[in-house]
Amino acid sequence: MQTTLLGVSSLRSSRLAYGCWRVAGSWNPAEVTDDTRAAGHRAIIAAYEAGYTLFDNADIYCGGEAERILGNVLKEVSGMREGVIVATKSGIRPGGAPQPDAPARYDFSAEHLLSACEQSLKRLGVETIDLYMLHRPDYLADTEEIAKAFTQLKSSGKVRYFGVSNFRPTLVTALQVTCPMPLVVHQVEISLAKLDAFTDGTLDQCLIEKITPMAWSPLASGLIGAGARDLLPSQKPYRPEQFRPALEAVAKARGATPTAVAIAWLMKHPSKIQPIIGSVNPERIRDAAKADDLNLSREEWYRLLIAARGEPLP
Numbered sequence: 001m002q003t004t005l006l007g008v009s010s011l012r013s014s015r016l017a018y019g020c021w022r023v024a025g026s027w028n029p030a031e032v033t034d035d036t037r038a039a040g041h042r043a044i045i046a047a048y049e050a051g052y053t054l055f056d057n058a059d060i061y062c063g064g065e066a067e068r069i070l071g072n073v074l075k076e077v078s079g080m081r082e083g084v085i086v087a088t089k090s091g092i093r094p095g096g097a098p099q100p101d102a103p104a105r106y107d108f109s110a111e112h113l114l115s116a117c118e119q120s121l122k123r124l125g126v127e128t129i130d131l132y133m134l135h136r137p138d139y140l141a142d143t144e145e146i147a148k149a150f151t152q153l154k155s156s157g158k159v160r161y162f163g164v165s166n167f168r169p170t171l172v173t174a175l176q177v178t179c180p181m182p183l184v185v186h187q188v189e190i191s192l193a194k195l196d197a198f199t200d201g202t203l204d205q206c207l208i209e210k211i212t213p214m215a216w217s218p219l220a221s222g223l224i225g226a227g228a229r230d231l232l233p234s235q236k237p238y239r240p241e242q243f244r245p246a247l248e249a250v251a252k253a254r255g256a257t258p259t260a261v262a263i264a265w266l267m268k269h270p271s272k273i274q275p276i277i278g279s280v281n282p283e284r285i286r287d288a289a290k291a292d293d294l295n296l297s298r299e300e301w302y303r304l305l306i307a308a309r310g311e312p313l314p
């Protein structure tokens, strides 16, 4: 697979990233079984063997179980830790802790970020996290406090580089002017079913600031594919049927699957969007990697954009 540098960092990653959100097979740690854990384990190995070298994770994925599964693979596969970028996120806290009546909330306090990072390191079984991201913007985000936490994490060798996720562009700027280190990625939802990043300033800012955009749910949780098992509530109104015929036509002409074309469509943008593949099916993980060889023409790209918009351009 082709590679790319993340933002202004020295982290060189495969063009596609592998996402570990679904590797435990459930959101709920109580529902994880040996079989679902083994399937996640196999999926990560399939991604590694197919050339993916960035593994995205988060402390809240199945209450930390997704980080543990990745950690076990890193321990088991000789040479893998040295060859891949271990990425994870924090800043979302589930309800019920530490007090039983605490609400689910966001928390970018230094105290929380430092302790969350410590726990992720333990679950992943690594000394250093290569890329640490703030998961969703904390309404009470204090950029100076975040900068202090980042500085401590970097100087102690626990984190190499930092990024954000689901931020509005103005909050990225607010954090960047306070932080002594560059923000190297911005992880947002982008797909044919979710076009906001193209027009809300997110991708413009990535171009200006040399931040690598990472696209989560590049297949809209499977809606652009064989169907979705676990849709996020915000994805329920998506209407993939309006662009499916155009996608299938391009796929047929290219001799590729519609999902590979949908991923290649993201990769065409000059900001070098890095799609994060979320399937746990080894065959689909390998098929997605074929998007790396598909360079869509402007005409194909616009045909798909117009179908996805559901109306002609002005």
Ligand SMILES: NC(=O)c1ccc[n+]([C@@H]2O[C@H](COP(=O)([O-])OP(=O)(O)OC[C@H]3O[C@@H](n4cnc5c(N)ncnc54)[C@H](OP(=O)(O)O)[C@@H]3O)[C@@H](O)[C@H]2O)c1
Binding pocket: 018, 019, 020, 021, 022, 056, 057, 135, 165, 166, 187, 188, 215, 216, 217, 218, 219, 220, 221, 222, 223, 224, 225, 226, 227, 228, 229, 230, 259, 276, 277, 278, 279, 280, 281, 284
């Ligand atoms: N920063 C954030 O807020 C945020 C939010 C969500 C996700 N993420 C990251 O983004 C990653 C990807 O998100 P995602 O899992 O929603 O990505 P996705 O690729 O849009 O969706 C993957 C889902 O689609 C299903 N699917 C159905 N048909 C498919 C096909 N033909 N090809 C491929 N998949 C098909 C998969 O099922 P099978 O497994 O059965 O193939 C899987 O359940 C996550 O793992 C996570 O790392 C970040």
